Amino acid sequence: MTSSLARRQLLGAGIALGATALLAGTAQASPGTAGSWPTEFPLPNGWGPEGVAIGAGPYAYFGSIATGGVYRAGLASGKGKVVHRGLGRQTVGLKVDAWERLFLAGGSSGELRVVDARSGALLANHAIGGEGSFVNDVLVTRDAAWFTESFGARLYKLPLGKQGRLGAPQTLELRGDWVQSGFTANGIALTPDGSALLVTNAAADGGSLMRVNPRTGVTRKVDLGDTTLPSGDGLVLIGRTLYVVQPNVNQVDVIRLNRSGTKGTAIRVIRDDRFDLPTTAAAYKGRLYLPNSRFTTPDRDENTPYDAVSVPLV
Template sequence: MTRSLSRRQLLGAGTALGATALVGGTAQASPASPRSAIPWPAEFPLPNGWGPEGVAIGFGPYAYFGSIATGGVYRVDLASGRGRVVHEGLGRQTVGLKADARGRLFLAGGSSGELRVVDAHSGALIAAHAVGGQDSFVNDVVLTHDAAWFTESFGARLYKLPLGKNGRLGRPETLALSGDWVQSGFTSNGIAPTSDGSALLVTNAAVDGGSLMRVNPRTGVARKVDLGDTTLPSGDGLVLIGRTLYVVQPNSNQVDVIRLNRSGSRGTAIDVIRDDRFDLPTTAAAYQGRLYLPNSRFTTPDRDENTPYNAVSVPLV
């Protein structure tokens, strides 16, 4: 693995799909494993043909990987690298996903235009809402104290699933985006909260070669985050830890690391993570001082039910 602030030339691939995968969009990373002094695996397989895109990690040492191919969810024990399917899927896509403290997984349904909630233990479907309509792509999701927020890649809007008392699920709402937001084809992707909880950070592929937007969750007004000369041409999954934002860029096989101010209105690039094992990683989740990323392999020709997939981990900056 090497780190550098120089930019790699983008691959000739189409824009990858996106999702961030954390509880509430943030992670508390600790330096050592509580289970054992034996190092945990830094790479492990996912099922052949799985088509991974999103990853979520809850409060235990388990990572959940959604499947674009089946809509299922695969759970991996990070201590051993062994896993099993916990949700078979509905034959429709699962892209971004998040885990909450109540043992639920919130799934972004991709081209199905759906928001779904499943039980992380039994895999049972708890709720499903069709929100996107035709030509929709519900891409990524983040949890805040009172809602699950989903991005819509083909429209200037976010979807909100309210969370009431004791985590009660409300009815979906739509928030139209305005202000500096520009919509042009497949535009939005990853989503995270600001560190002060006042706004949402959303990637935008259409503004100035790839930007980060700060969205007011009450009004939908979006303002471009001042990142200086830094652009995010294939900005995908977002991981916020404190005020440090990790931005997965699949087409360049790298993770940009940005230090934000508290409100998320300005930021400075401080590092870039690259690794020879990256094969178009789309999203990331943090646990025990490491980032875990699924390799989407989107540019691999002739992908089918026999195509092997894996996930890798790298140290946090």
């Protein structure tokens, strides 16, 4: 979820759209290699995308702030369909796991939701955030789904047991270097060695990356030198390379981390003329896929067009 300008619109229910999204055809694989796949494709009008997730197969899932629904697009064709109509409440960040379940961050509803990616059935819904909450983004690891809370110094954990069995939600309070001021936490990823969590923090030193101990909540600022992340949003880690989406400046910062995630060096910035406030990203076969949120577009309604674009990985 992007910061400042867009948040005021979101939290004030600025996207008051109808609950029915445009249905496109079922996604089908098309001939050719991944290099010939579309690098730009439409999402349903009025969708209000924010999060994106890609699993093992060539399908991208896009959440809707407008309806809370989920749209699945085939990366080979760019065509898709709505697989979950939503509850009429926001879906912000989302991730898919090995059991083809979607973990949805419920935004201002304060909910952690789990949906069957094939049938669209709601499998679990935990209203853990409470009034004034904003459950923003989610990361799925081997043993848990972790959710960021933007209006409080805490993370939410949904444990995953054997065969992915869902446990009861837990709260991890953040301390140490964590700075909380208004809308603060955003994207979340693992460190390269898998020992800790990385979370963007809009309040600390002009925009920072924080390393969180998942057992204690102790947080330390990642040393990025002179690099700041004032609108750091979605995070994608590939090996030791971290991609940080910054929607307010229409760019993706590329950072090379050490194994433990305590230090990083900015190595490149990705910009593209097609970017229109992309908020999050997911990677597949050498490309990064990003939904354009269009948060600053005036008079957005059920007819507003949306799309997703892809760029090569560094």
